Amino acid sequence: MAASFQLNVVTAPLQLPVSGRRMQRFLQFRLASHKLPIVVGRFAGGQHVARANRVCTHCGGVAVADELHMVFECPALHPLRQQYASLFSTNTDTMRSFFAQQDHMRVFKFILSCLDFLQI
Numbered sequence: 781m782a783a784s785f786q787l788n789v790v791t792a793p794l795q796l797p798v799s800g801r802r803m804q805r806f807l808q809f810r811l812a813s814h815k816l817p818i819v820v821g822r823f824a825g826g827q828h829v830a831r832a833n834r835v836c837t838h839c840g841g842v843a844v845a846d847e848l849h850m851v852f853e854c855p856a857l858h859p860l861r862q863q864y865a866s867l868f869s870t871n872t873d874t875m876r877s878f879f880a881q882q883d884h885m886r887v888f889k890f891i892l893s894c895l896d897f898l899q900i
Contacts, residue, residue: 798888805895806888809847810879815900818846838898848875850894857894864890 798806808814817836821829836845838856843849850857852873861868867890872878881887 802892806891809891809895816845816850818844851878857897860890860893860897
């Protein structure tokens with residue numbers, strides 16, 4: 781005879797220390813559903829823009845404006861990198877290591893600060 785049991789799970793709404801809109805913007809960045817040229821250029825007005833031509837308009841238009849460029853390279857965002865200097869070390873030189881840091885809220889705030897600065 782098989783034993784039976786009943787599992788009652790009560791779930792509470794997830795409480796986050798950020799607004800829904802801010803979380804949405806962060807998740808859009810993480811899921812490549814944002815407005816950086818690397819994404820927008822894929823479908824710009826129904827026309828495909830070559831990857832090499834999806835350049836950053838904030839630093840002279842020579843580098844491809846992708847997520848890596850925004851987080852680590854764009855000179856226009858250097859003041860923000862200085863403000864969040866604790867996020868940047870020799871151990872955080874890839875996107876994976878950057879997002880795997882202990883201080884998730886600081887990473888979250890840095891990304892949103894960058895998006896705000898770039899007005900996207």
